[in-house]
Amino acid sequence: MDSIIELQIWQVAAAYIFVALLLAIVKIKKINREREILLSTVRMTLQLILTGYVLVYLFENPHPLLTIAVLMLMQVFAVKNIYKRVKHDMTKKLKHVIGFSMIIGTLVSLVYFVLIVINLSPWYEPRYFIPLGGMIIGNAMTGIALGTNQLIDGMQSKKHLVEAALMLGATPKDASKTIVNNAFDSAILPTINSMLGMGIVFLPGMMTGQILSGVSPLTAIEYQIAIMLGILGSVSLSVILFVQLGYKTFFNDEYQLNE
Known part of the structure; x- marks a missing residue:
C-alpha cells in the first residue's frame, strides 16, 4: 500500500x-447564518487542533487513569450537549434520567466492544479506546436528544389522551406506551438509515x-461493520433506558400527570 499523503498547511487552508x-450562498439568499457558520468553523478548527495535541500526548503516554478521565469528560460534554439540543424545558428528574441512560448505555456497550469484540490489550490503549468511545458516545448522544424531544412532544401534544386513559384505569406505562x-x-x-446507505451511497x-x-x-470494512454494530447497540441500549425511565418523570406518585 502507498504511504499516506501528508497535507501541507496551505493545502488544509x-x-x-x-x-x-x-x-x-447564504449572503446572496439573504439567509442570516453568517455568524453561525463562522463560529462553527472557528470552533471546529480550534477544537480539532487542541484534540490533536491531546491525543498525541495520550498515545505517547498511555495510562488507564488518563483514558478514563478522557472518557468521563466526553460523557459530561455529551450530556450537556443533550440539554442544549432539547428544545423544551426539562425537570431535574428527566435530566438525571438522561445522564444515567447515557453513562450506563454507552459504558456497557463500550466495555463489551473493547473486551469482547476487538479484545483490546491493554484495555485502556488510547489509540483504540478513545476514538471508539467517541463514536459510541456521540451517536448515543444524538439518539437520546432525538428521543427526549419526541418524548416531551408526545407527552404534551397527547396529554388529553394520556389523561383519558388514566381515568379509564390504565397505568402510566400503558397510557404512555404509544x-x-x-x-x-x-x-x-x-442510525438504521445510516446503515442502509453505508457502502453504497457513502463510505463512512x-x-x-x-x-x-x-x-x-x-x-x-471489518472494523466499520464491527463499530456500526457497536453504535447500534449503544444507541438502542441508551435510548431504551431513557424512554423506559423517562416517561415516569411525567407522573406523580398518585399516577397523575404532573402539572
Whole structure:
C-alpha cells in the first residue's frame, strides 16, 4: 500500500474555500447564518487542533487513569450537549434520567466492544479506546436528544389522551406506551438509515480514514461493520433506558400527570 499523503498547511487552508462558498450562498439568499457558520468553523478548527495535541500526548503516554478521565469528560460534554439540543424545558428528574441512560448505555456497550469484540490489550490503549468511545458516545448522544424531544412532544401534544386513559384505569406505562414507542423509533431511525446507505451511497468516515492511511479496504470494512454494530447497540441500549425511565418523570406518585 502507498504511504499516506501528508497535507501541507496551505493545502488544509485551501479547503476553507468551501466555507467561503457557503457564506456567499447564504449572503446572496439573504439567509442570516453568517455568524453561525463562522463560529462553527472557528470552533471546529480550534477544537480539532487542541484534540490533536491531546491525543498525541495520550498515545505517547498511555495510562488507564488518563483514558478514563478522557472518557468521563466526553460523557459530561455529551450530556450537556443533550440539554442544549432539547428544545423544551426539562425537570431535574428527566435530566438525571438522561445522564444515567447515557453513562450506563454507552459504558456497557463500550466495555463489551473493547473486551469482547476487538479484545483490546491493554484495555485502556488510547489509540483504540478513545476514538471508539467517541463514536459510541456521540451517536448515543444524538439518539437520546432525538428521543427526549419526541418524548416531551408526545407527552404534551397527547396529554388529553394520556389523561383519558388514566381515568379509564390504565397505568402510566400503558397510557404512555404509544408515545414511548414513537420516541424510541424516532431516536434509532437515523442510525438504521445510516446503515442502509453505508457502502453504497457513502463510505463512512472511520473506514475512509483507515483506507487513506494505507489500511487494506477489507480490514477497514471489518472494523466499520464491527463499530456500526457497536453504535447500534449503544444507541438502542441508551435510548431504551431513557424512554423506559423517562416517561415516569411525567407522573406523580398518585399516577397523575404532573402539572
